[in-house]
Amino acid sequence: xxxxxxxxxxxxxxxxxxxxxxxxxxxxxxxxxxxxxxxxxxxxxxxxxxxxxxxxxxxxxxxxxxxxxxxxxxxxxxxxxxxxxxxxxxxxxxxxxxxxxxxxxxxxxxxxxxxxxxxxxxxxxxxxxxxxxxxxxxxxxxxxxxxxxxxxxxxxxxxxxxxxxxxxxxxxxxxxxxxxxxxxxxxxxxxxxxxxxxxxxxxxxxxxxxxxxxxxxxxxxxxxxxxxxxxxxxxxxxxxxxxxxxxxxxxxxxxxxxxxxxxxxxxxxxxxxxxxxxxxxxxxxxxxxxxxxxxxxxxxxxxxxxxxxxxxxxxxxxxxxxxxxxxxxxxxxx
Amino acid sequence: xxxxxxxxxxxxxxxxxxxxxxxxxxxxxxxxxxxxxxxxxxxxxxxxxxxxxxxxxxxxxxxxxxxxxxxxxxxxxxxxxxxxxxxxxxxxxxxxxxxxxxxxxxxxxxxxxxxxxxxxxxxxxxxxxxxxxxxxxxxxxxxxxxxxxxxxxxxxxxxxxxxxxxxxxxxxxxxxxxxxxxxxxxxxxxxxxxxxxxxxxxxxxxxxxxxxxxxxxxxxxxxxxxxxxxxxxxxxxxxxxxxxxxxxxxxxxxxxxxxxxxxxxxxxxxxxxxxxxxxxxxxxxxxxxxxxxxxxxxxxxxxxxxxxxxxxxxxxxxxxxxxxxxxxxxxxxxxxxxxxxxxxxxx
Numbered sequence: 001x002x003x004x005x006x007x008x009x010x011x012x013x014x015x016x017x018x019x020x021x022x023x024x025x026x027x028x029x030x031x032x033x034x035x036x037x038x039x040x041x042x043x044x045x046x047x048x049x050x051x052x053x054x055x056x057x058x059x060x061x062x063x064x065x066x067x068x069x070x071x072x073x074x075x076x077x078x079x080x081x082x083x084x085x086x087x088x089x090x091x092x093x094x095x096x097x098x099x100x101x102x103x104x105x106x107x108x109x110x111x112x113x114x115x116x117x118x119x120x121x122x123x124x125x126x127x128x129x130x131x132x133x134x135x136x137x138x139x140x141x142x143x144x145x146x147x148x149x150x151x152x153x154x155x156x157x158x159x160x161x162x163x164x165x166x167x168x169x170x171x172x173x174x175x176x177x178x179x180x181x182x183x184x185x186x187x188x189x190x191x192x193x194x195x196x197x198x199x200x201x202x203x204x205x206x207x208x209x210x211x212x213x214x215x216x217x218x219x220x221x222x223x224x225x226x227x228x229x230x231x232x233x234x235x236x237x238x239x240x241x242x243x244x245x246x247x248x249x250x251x252x253x254x255x256x257x258x259x260x261x262x263x264x265x266x267x268x269x270x271x272x273x274x275x276x277x278x279x280x281x282x283x284x285x286x287x288x289x290x291x292x293x294x295x296x297x298x299x300x301x302x303x304x305x306x307x308x309x310x311x312x313x314x315x316x317x318x319x320x321x322x323x324x325x326x327x328x329x330x331x332x333x334x
Numbered sequence: 335x336x337x338x339x340x341x342x343x344x345x346x347x348x349x350x351x352x353x354x355x356x357x358x359x360x361x362x363x364x365x366x367x368x369x370x371x372x373x374x375x376x377x378x379x380x381x382x383x384x385x386x387x388x389x390x391x392x393x394x395x396x397x398x399x400x401x402x403x404x405x406x407x408x409x410x411x412x413x414x415x416x417x418x419x420x421x422x423x424x425x426x427x428x429x430x431x432x433x434x435x436x437x438x439x440x441x442x443x444x445x446x447x448x449x450x451x452x453x454x455x456x457x458x459x460x461x462x463x464x465x466x467x468x469x470x471x472x473x474x475x476x477x478x479x480x481x482x483x484x485x486x487x488x489x490x491x492x493x494x495x496x497x498x499x500x501x502x503x504x505x506x507x508x509x510x511x512x513x514x515x516x517x518x519x520x521x522x523x524x525x526x527x528x529x530x531x532x533x534x535x536x537x538x539x540x541x542x543x544x545x546x547x548x549x550x551x552x553x554x555x556x557x558x559x560x561x562x563x564x565x566x567x568x569x570x571x572x573x574x575x576x577x578x579x580x581x582x583x584x585x586x587x588x589x590x591x592x593x594x595x596x597x598x599x600x601x602x603x604x605x606x607x608x609x610x611x612x613x614x615x616x617x618x619x620x621x622x623x624x625x626x627x628x629x630x631x632x633x634x635x636x637x638x639x640x641x642x643x644x645x646x647x648x649x650x651x652x653x654x655x656x657x658x659x660x661x662x663x664x665x666x667x668x669x670x671x672x673x674x675x676x677x678x679x680x681x
Contacts, residue, residue, distance in 0.1 A: 042545035049570075050538050092591045157378030161562050161588050172570050179570060248533050249566040250588075252559045254373040257530045299526060299542040309529075 016326045020270055020286040020319075027290060031297045038300055045177040047292045052185040053078070053247070053256070055288040056240040058263040058270075059192050060233030062284045065267060066196070067229045068209035068276030069129060069136040073143035074237040075260035077121050079151045079251075081114040081241025086160030086251030088113070089167060093250065095160040103166040110167060114242035115235045121147060122234020126227035144260070152253045161250035171246040181243045186285075188236065193281040205229055210277030265312055266291055269319040290315075362392040363420035365617065368410060370427045370451070371402040374531065374559060375586040376606060377425070379667055380450065383607055384423060387614035390676035393420065404428040411435035414444075420621045421445045421459070423613055429453050429502050445620045447613055450604070451503060454645045459620045461648045462612040464604045466503055469583050469653050470510020476600040476655050477515065477552060480579050489520035490551035493543050495536050495564065497556045499527040504556045507583060511554065524550075528560055537563035544571050544578070555582040558589030558601060558668075565597045585656060590668040593661045601656040606667035608633045608651045611677045616649070618679040631680065634673055635665065 015022065032039035057074045064071040089110055091097035100106045121143060128139040170180045196202035207215045208222050216222045245251050270287030272279030294311055367384050369377050385395040398414070400407035407427045414422060415438060422439055424446055426432045433456045436446045445459035452463045478488045494511065497504035508525060515521055524543060528536040536555060544550060544567070555561045561582040568578060575596035582589050585603025592598035612633045619626050626647040631638050638651040656666055664671040 037546040040545065043542065046538075046541050046545060049541070053534065093588055152372055157372040158375050159559050159562065159586075159588055161591065168566075168569075171566065244534060247566060247570075248537055248563040249569070250562055252373075252533050252562075254530065254532055255534065257532045258535075295538065296542050299539055300546050302524060302526065 012329065016330060018283075019322060019326070020283050020290065024286050024290045024293065027293055031293060035297055035300055038297065041177050043296060043300070045174070045179075045182075047289060047296050048186075049179050049182045049247075050292040050295065051285070051288040052179075052182045053240050053244050054259050054262045054266060054291070055185045055285060056188050056243060057237055057259055058266045058284050058288055059188055059281060060236035060240075061263050062267045062270070062272050062279055062281060063192065063196070063205065063229055063236075064136075064233045065272050065274060066209045066276060066279045067205045067226060068212060069226065069229070070140060071122075071125065071230065071233050072137065072140040072260060073121065073125060073147060074233065074240070074263060075256050075258075076144045076147035076151065077118050077234055077237035078241035078244060078259070079254075079256045080121070080147050080154075081117045081238040082245040082248075082251040082255050083151045083155055083160070083241075083253070084117055085110050085114055085167075085242055085245040086163065087154065089164045090160035090162050090250045091164070092162040093160045094155055094158045095162065095250065097164075099164065100166075103164075106164050106166045107170070111239070111242055114238040116238070118238020118241070119231050119235040122231040122237075123227070125234065126230030129230065130223050130226045155251070155253045157253050159250060159252040163245060163249045167246050168249055171249070181246055184239075184243060188239065189281055189285045192236075196281060201225065201228070206277055206279075208276075262291055262312070265316045268316050271319075287319075360392060361394040362618075362621070363394065364396055364417075365393045365421045365423060365621075366414045366417075366419050367395055367397045367423040367449075368407060368414075368425060369397055369399050370407065370425050372399050373402065374557065374584075375588070376557075376584050376604065376667075379670070380425070380606055380610060383610035383667075383672055384449070384613060386672060387611050387677050388617065391614045391617055391679050393614075393617060400427050402427055404431045407432060408435050411439060415439050415442050418442070419444060421447055421617065423447045423449050424453075425449045426451045426453060430455060445623070447617070447620055449613055450609055452648075454643070456645065458646045460613070460616050460626065461643075461646060462609045462616075462651065463648070464609060464651050464653045466506035467510035467513075468650070469602050469604065470507040470512070471514050472602045472653050472655055473507070473554060473581060473583055473600075474511045474514030476581055476602065477511075477521075477554065478518070480552060480581070480599055481521070484551065484579065487520070488518040490522075491547060491549055492521060492523045493540065493547070493550050493553045494523055494525040495539055495553065495555045495560055496525060496527040497531045497560070498529055501531070507556050531557060531560070533559055533563035535563075536560035537567040540564040540567040541571065544568065544573075550578060552579040552581070555580070557584050558582045558586035558592070558598075561592055561598055562588050565592060568597075585666055585668045587668045587670060590656065590661050590666065593656060593658055596658075599657065601661075601668070603654050603656050603666055603668065605634075605636060605651045605653060607665070607673060608636045608638065611673070612638065612649050612651065614677050615680050616647075634677075 061074050088098050125140050128134045129136040173180050204220050212222055266287035270284030371377050381397050388395040398410045404427045436456055439446050448458045448461040481488050481490050526539045579599050581600035583602040585601050589601040628640050628642050638649055640649045
C-alpha cells in the first residue's frame with residue numbers, strides 16, 4: 001500500500017467519522033451568510049442553550065441504544081422530574097414554595113431529587129426489560145404513557161411557576177454568553193463520553209450492544225450492566241427535566257412534549273446505530289446542535305413551524321442514508 | 335370473623351351511601367362533557383366548573399378527556415351515543431372532524447351543546463362561546479392601546495407566539511388579531527407557532543427573536559402558560575418587567591400572577607365560569623327540546639347575547655381584558671374563585 005493511499009484512507013476515515021460535525025459547520029456557515037441577523041453571538045449562544053434539554057436527554061437515550069436496547073420513556077421521565085421540581089420549589093400556581101437554609105442547598109437537593117426520580121423509573125424499566133425479559137420497546141412505551149399520565153394527575157393539569165431564585169440563576173447567569181444550564185449539558189456530554197470510551201463500564205456497554213452473548217461468555221455481567229444503563233438513562237432524563245424546569249421557571253403538564261423524537265433524531269444523525277454497539281456521544285451533541293441550528297433558522301426566517309418537522313424528518317432519513325453510504329465509501333478505501 | 339364484620343360494614347356503608355345521596359336519586363340523567371385535553375389550566379378548570387353547574391341543575395355529569403386526539407374524541411362520541419345520555423357537551427379537538435359525530439348523536443336523539451370551541455359547519459342544539467376570533471379582536475384593541483401609550487401611536491413590532499399550528503383555536507385568535515391590526519401599516523407582526531403548545535418552544539422563539547429583533551415592542555402569546563416561558567427567556571436576556579410589553583389570552587392563573595409581577599400588561603380572558611354556567615342554565619331547555627328564545631341573558635352578571643344562527647342557538651359571552659387595575663376581581667376564572675351560588679335553569 002502506498003503512502004498516498006494510506007493518507008487518503010485516513011482522511012476519508014476522519015471525514016466519515018466526523019461527518020455530522022462537517023455538516024454542522026457547513027449549515028452554520030450557510031445560515032450565517034444567507035439568513036439575516038443569524039450571524040451574531042446571541043444567536044449562537046441561543047443554539048447552544050436550546051440544545052441543552054434534548055441534548056441531555058439524548059445522552060441517556062444514546063447509552064441505551066448503544067447497549068442494544070430502546071428507551072422511549074425519557075421524555076415523560078424528564079417531564080415528571082420537571083413537575084416534581086416545580087411543585088416543590090415554585091412559589092406560584094401549584095408550587096408549594098419549599099425553601100432551604102442556607103438557600104443554595106436547594107440546588108443539590110432538587111438535583112438529587114430529580115436524579116432519584118429519573119433513576120427509580122429507569123430501574124423499573126431495567127427490571128422489566130432485563131430481569132423479566134420483556135421487550136424494552138414495549139416496557140418503555142408503557143412508561144412513556146403512564147409517566148406522562150402521572151404528570152397530569154400530579155399537577156391536575158395546572159402549572160407550577162416562579163421557581164426559587166436560588167435555582168433560577170442557573171438559567172440566567174452566563175459564562176462566555178452561554179447560560180450555566182448549557183454548560184451543565186456540555187459537562188454531561190464530556191463526562192459520559194469519557195465514561196463510554198475510557199471506563200470498563202462504557203466499553204462493556206458497547207460490547208453488549210454489539211454482541212450480548214459473546215460479552216456474556218467473556219465473563220461480563222451483562223444483566224447487571226444493562227440495568228445500570230437503564231438507571232443512568234433515567235437519571236439523565238431526570239436531569240434534563242430539572243434543567244427544563246430551571247429554563248422555564250416552572251413546569252406545565254405538557255412540558256417537554258415532542259422532545260423524544262428530537263432526541264431520537266439527534267442520536268441517529270449523530271451516528272449511533274439503532275442496531276446497537278456503535279456510536280459516539282460527541283457525534284450526538286453535533287446532531288443536537290444541528291437540529292437546534294435548523295430550529296433557530298426557521299424561527300428567524302419566519303417559516304411556518306411545519307417546515308421544521310419536514311426538514312427534521314428528511315434530515316434523519318439523510319443521516320441513515322449517509323450511514324449506509326459511509327460503509328461503501330470506507331470499503332473503497334480499504 | 336373479622337372478614338364477616340368487614341363485609342357487613344361494607345354493605346351497611348353502601349346502603350347508607352345509597353340512602354344518603356338524594357342528588358343522585360333525583361338526578362335528571364347523565365350529561366357527558368367531552369373535554370379536549372387536560373393539559374392546560376383552562377380545560378382543567380372547565381371540568382370543575384361544568385360538573386359543578388350541571389349538578390346545580392340536577393344532572394349527573396361525566397367527563398371524558400380526548401387527550402388532544404381527534405380520533406379518540408370521535409370514538410368517545412360513538413361510545414357515548416350508545417349509552418344514550420340526556421345530552422353531550424362538546425369542546426372539540428378538531429372543529430371539522432367531529433362534525434359527523436355531532437350529526438350522528440343528534441340523529442340518535444341526543445342533543446349536543448357546544449362549549450368554548452365554536453362549530454358552525456353543522457346544526458347544534460346550543461352553543462356557549464366567548465368567540466375565539468373575538469378574543470383576537472379584544473387583544474388587538476389592547477395592543478393598539480399599549481402601543482399608543484408607549485410610542486404615541488399604533489406603530490412598532492409585535493411578536494405573536496401562536497399555539498400549535500394544527501389547532502384551529504389559535505388560528506382563530508390569530509385571524510381576529512391580524513384582521514384588527516391590518517389598518518395599521520406601521521405595525522410589523524412576526525407570527526411563530528409554539529409546537530404542541532409546549533412552553534419551552536415558546537421560550538425558544540422569544541429567545542431567538544429578542545436577539546434577532548431587539549426592537550420588539552410587544553409580545554402576544556396565545557396562552558398564559560406560554561407567557562411563563564417567554565418571561566423566563568426575557569429574564570435570561572437581562573430584561574426587566576415591563577421593558578418589553580407582553581399580553582396573552584385565556585386568563586389562566588399563571589397569567590394573572592404575571593400581571594401582578596409586572597411582566598404581563600394584559601391578559602384577555604375567556605369567561606370560563608360564565609360559559610360553563612350558560613351550559614347548565616340552558617340544559618333543561620336543550621334536553622327537553624324546548625324553544626330557546628333569542629335575546630340578552632344575564633350569565634353570572636355578564637350581559638350575553640343569544641342569537642339563532644344557521645348552526646342553532648348561539649350564546650356569545652363577552653371576553654374581558656384583565657390589567658393590573660382589575661386583576662383581583664373574583665369574576666375572572668384565573669383567580670379560581672368559582673361562584674358558590676347555584677345556577678338556575680332559564681325559564
